[in-house]
Amino acid sequence: MTRSAPQSYRRVMLKISGEALMGDQGFGLHPPTVQRIAQEVKAVHDDGVEVCMVIGGGNIFRGLSGSAQGMERTTADYMGMLATVMNALGMQSALEQLGIHTRVISAIPMDQVCEPYIRRRAVRHLEKKRVCIFAAGTGNPYFT
Template structure:
């Protein structure tokens, strides 16, 4: 049995929502959850896959929520970007403590705490086997971390974008609210947009479609799920340019 059958991806970008890092707490960063995700990432790196990472900031501050409460949208979004930097530093700390070489690159320069985002430098880090965590979104307001993840996946020439969520794939409705919701094994990019499935922002899905990069949606809450899905096992949904039969 050949190794490529188990590891079809050479380089992937993992998008993790900030809410995942809360664990069972109502707010902030749950250390045990961060450590669990870090262990999953270590398994991927040890398998030989080059991995980069984008983490949302919703566990600390969400720009759109701040704007909904009356804040000026640009200011609220910049605050959300700073929240993603905090999450990136927490993940870097967890990874370095278990022996995974990691670099944080921020789209908003803050040289005291991390590197600025430089595409060629990030690619070199990946080639050397380091995990690169992209922080501060795209560096611009009005763009979500989903769009940032899609942009970085394209820039890094990733083979796939893995989105780790609290559910095990894409459903026709919220499975937590609708017990009749149908889970999809495969979807076309246009299906996601036409059905308004909201697994990612429309701009992110369109960017993945234009660059022919598949989106793999799975639950990151169970230990080992990431490696299983990377091998093509476990429960997940794949969004690509190939329609289901």
């Protein structure tokens, strides 16, 4: 990624749909696509911009689709939130392979896997030049 203009933002939030992570596959993560996105994030990060990411889960599971097929809506929504955590972990791995320190921060507590969302802690991670990857949406069903 080449940058021709001076940096205009101190902090950015990048939303990546789950579907963007599957590349030309019909499902799941396409590692070359995840790596390409990670390299683009690294270029912005290396320019001194604080980066937050929100990653969707539609490449793995869509809560509304599960609900439409007869699954209980709350369960389907939670499954969709968990899919976002899986994608966030994949992106974390790709970024850390490039030498970028990251934190996956989830709206649903999963202490063994990622950090719980605490606003002040997230801001501190950004100030320490860590990329924050937010997962699990708001942690509430019926909200997309």
